[in-house]
Amino acid sequence: MKLGAFSISLAVKDIHKSKAFYETLGFSVFAGDIERNYLIMKNGNALVGLFQGMFENNILTFNPGWDENANTLEDFDDVRNIQKYLKANHIKLEQEADEKSSGPASIVFFDPDGNTILIDQHV
Numbered sequence: 001m002k003l004g005a006f007s008i009s010l011a012v013k014d015i016h017k018s019k020a021f022y023e024t025l026g027f028s029v030f031a032g033d034i035e036r037n038y039l040i041m042k043n044g045n046a047l048v049g050l051f052q053g054m055f056e057n058n059i060l061t062f063n064p065g066w067d068e069n070a071n072t073l074e075d076f077d078d079v080r081n082i083q084k085y086l087k088a089n090h091i092k093l094e095q096e097a098d099e100k101s102s103g104p105a106s107i108v109f110f111d112p113d114g115n116t117i118l119i120d121q122h123v
Helices: 015-024 079-088
Strands: 005-012 028-033 038-043 046-052 059-063 093-095 105-110 116-121
Touching (some): 015 046, 079 105
Parallel strands (some): 059 116
Antiparallel strands (some): 028 038, 105 116
16 A cells, blocks of 8 residues: 655644754754644655644644655555555544545544544645
């Protein structure tokens, strides 16, 4: 299964402090809008999303169709196909994509320890 680019989406208390902290670790702003309380920070292939006031817990995020530079991949597994596979393997989805749609869509589920996993396709 090709899940695409991986990032961790962190629920932060103070986006300015978090931005400064991750910059100290060598990350730089890759995308986002600090005025809208979210940034995507990048260090090499590592991506960390900083989100203030948008969700309660940290989220493991995968982006089918994108590499770590947000370039569209020619070959990827569509989120609807991933959804079918997960359902066939008895993984309960909290949020589902419309299987009749195409293009951008997302699904949400939890790992056995309660960690949120977001598969968020933008293409």
